[in-house]
Amino acid sequence: MNGFMVDDMFIEFRLIFSGENDTEKIDGTKPFDRKQRRIDDFHFENQANYLSVEISNYRQILYLSASNLLIIKFQNNMKPFYLTGALFLLFMFFACPIVRSQEKAAPVPKSPFTIDLWEKGLPNSNGMEAQGYDDAKYNFKPCITVYLPKTTRPAKAVVVCPGGGYANLAMNHEGHDWAPFFNNLGIAVVVLKYRMPNGNHEVPFSDACESIRLTKAHAREWNIDPDMVGIMGSSAGGHLASTVATHAPKELRPAFQILFYPVITMNKEETHIGSRLNLLGENPTEEMEKSYSNELQVDSSTPRAFIALSDDDRGVKPVNSVKYYLALQEQDIPAALYIYPSGGHGWGIRESFKYHIEMLMELRSWLGTF
Numbered sequence: 429m430n431g432f433m434v435d436d437m438f439i440e441f442r443l444i445f446s447g448e449n450d451t452e453k454i455d456g457t458k459p460f461d462r463k464q465r466r467i468d469d470f471h472f473e474n475q476a477n478y479l480s481v482e483i484s485n486y487r488q489i490l491y492l493s494a495s496n497l498l499i500i501k502f503q504n505n506m507k508p509f510y511l512t513g514a515l516f517l518l519f520m521f522f523a524c525p526i527v528r529s530q531e532k533a534a535p536v537p538k539s540p541f542t543i544d545l546w547e548k549g550l551p552n553s554n555g556m557e558a559q560g561y562d563d564a565k566y567n568f569k570p571c572i573t574v575y576l577p578k579t580t581r582p583a584k585a586v587v588v589c590p591g592g593g594y595a596n597l598a599m600n601h602e603g604h605d606w607a608p609f610f611n612n613l614g615i616a617v618v619v620l621k622y623r624m625p626n627g628n629h630e631v632p633f634s635d636a637c638e639s640i641r642l643t644k645a646h647a648r649e650w651n652i653d654p655d656m657v658g659i660m661g662s663s664a665g666g667h668l669a670s671t672v673a674t675h676a677p678k679e680l681r682p683a684f685q686i687l688f689y690p691v692i693t694m695n696k697e698e699t700h701i702g703s704r705l706n707l708l709g710e711n712p713t714e715e716m717e718k719s720y721s722n723e724l725q726v727d728s729s730t731p732r733a734f735i736a737l738s739d740d741d742r743g744v745k746p747v748n749s750v751k752y753y754l755a756l757q758e759q760d761i762p763a764a765l766y767i768y769p770s771g772g773h774g775w776g777i778r779e780s781f782k783y784h785i786e787m788l789m790e791l792r793s794w795l796g797t798f
Contacts, residue, residue: 539576540607545638546570552634554626566596568621570635572642574650575607575617582653584795585616586686587639591663591774594625594632594706601776602662602688609777609788613795616652618643622668629707629720636672640680658684658731662776663744664703666690667722670752673733674725682731684798686791689737689773692748693721700744723748726755732762734794736787743773764794 550557550570561569577583590602597603599621607617622635640657647654659682661669666687673685691700694708694717708716718724733756735749746767756763768783775781777788 540573542571542573543642544569544571545635545642552628552630554623554628554631556624556626566624568597568623570623570638571621572639573604573619573621574643575611575619576650577611577614577616579614579651582647582651582656583614583616584656584658584683585618585643585650585652586610586658586660586684587618587620587636587643587669587682589620589622589636589659589661589665589668591661591665593700593702594664594667595702596624597621598662598665598774598776601778602665602774605777606660613792615795616643616650625707627709629709629716632668632707633671633675636668637676637680640672640676640682644680656683658682658686660686660688661690662688663774664691664700664707667692667703667707667720670722671720674722674727674730675719678729681729684731684733686734687736687749687752688776689741689744690735690748690752691744692723692752694718695721698745698747698751700748723751723755726752726759726761728759728761730756730759730761732798734764734766734791736766736768736791738768738771738773738775740770741773762797764790766790 556567559565559567561567572587588603588606590597590599592598599619603619607619610617618639620636620639622639623631625631636659640659643650643652643657644654646652647657659669659672661667667690669682669685669687670690670692672680673682676682691703693699694704694712696704696717704712708720733752735753737744737746737749739746749765749767753763753765766787768787771781771783775784778784781787
């Protein structure tokens with residue numbers, strides 16, 4: 429990702445080239461392939477105070493200046509356009525649609541929208557459904573809320589599992605509040621509201637798998653790449669996400685996992701006791717404890733991982749994340765582990781977290797590696 433200034437407005441852009449390796453430097457920025465025949469993506473992102481424009485499948489952009497002047501040349505010998513300030517904005521918003529790819533993206537629903545899970549009936553029960561769904565009583569109706577980015581090419585997607593110790597759900601700072609961050613990166617967000625186990629440990633897992641199945645099933649309609657659907661979870665939601673990452677059948681295995689201060693093990697000495705109790709009950713069998721200790725379930729099919737936590741987390745011991753990271757390393761699975769000096773537990777995307785900016789920057793960088 430590169431950047432330059434246009435009339436005091438910071439613009440970020442990404443160029444993906446193919447062709448021969450005849451390159452030159454453009455004002456000291458990224459090497460530029462003069463013999464390239466295609467630029468697959470040229471993306472300006474909009475967040476608060478900067479512009480958002482995306483151009484896909486263009487063959488024309490040959491030259492970019494890092495000064496206040498943007499110069500665009502076209503292969504069909506059109507004259508260069510010299511654009512500054514307002515003229516640049518006008519061109520991007522009005523001229524670009526004229527020259528975009530002839531293949532139009534399928535229409536997508538207005539975002540955000542919510543879809544209930546299990547339209548044909550629940551596959552299992554936690555014994556609470558007959559009481560009537562009521563969030564105030566932690567009797568959640570399983571559903572997904574979908575936030576789609578403004579993009580013309582198929583997007584990555586991430587299913588978000590909020591935490592809450594398998595007793596409640598932190599739907600905002602560990603769920604819905606993440607949507608703008610990912611959408612601004614061109615990533616779709618699918619926030620999962622899952623049922624509590626209440627004695628049936630299969631319930632949350634089945635809801636999470638169904639959310640991935642639904643996302644893949646609607647991939648074309650929602651303009652999502654079905655092979656790039658990942659999962660994210662915080663705290664007990666991190667346990668659920670890592671359970672899907674290690675236990676889901678091949679067709680539902682996520683492409684990547686993002687875990688914040690996750691519960692990983694069910695080992696009584698190292699786990700979060702409340703999560704263990706609510707998921708497995710008071711006296712789980714040794715086999716059940718081992719099955720849900722996800723550091724023991726990592727294999728070569730487990731997806732790459734981003735893991736972030738605080739060193740002073742007293743809610744979920746850091747050893748959970750460290751053991752999972754080491755298990756991934758043993759299988760040669762790409763993984764990134766970030767341990768911040770302080771912050772405790774449960775910060776999510778709250779700006780009050782001291783390392784909020786650093787965390788977002790590191791997550792953004794990691795998402796750009798695949």
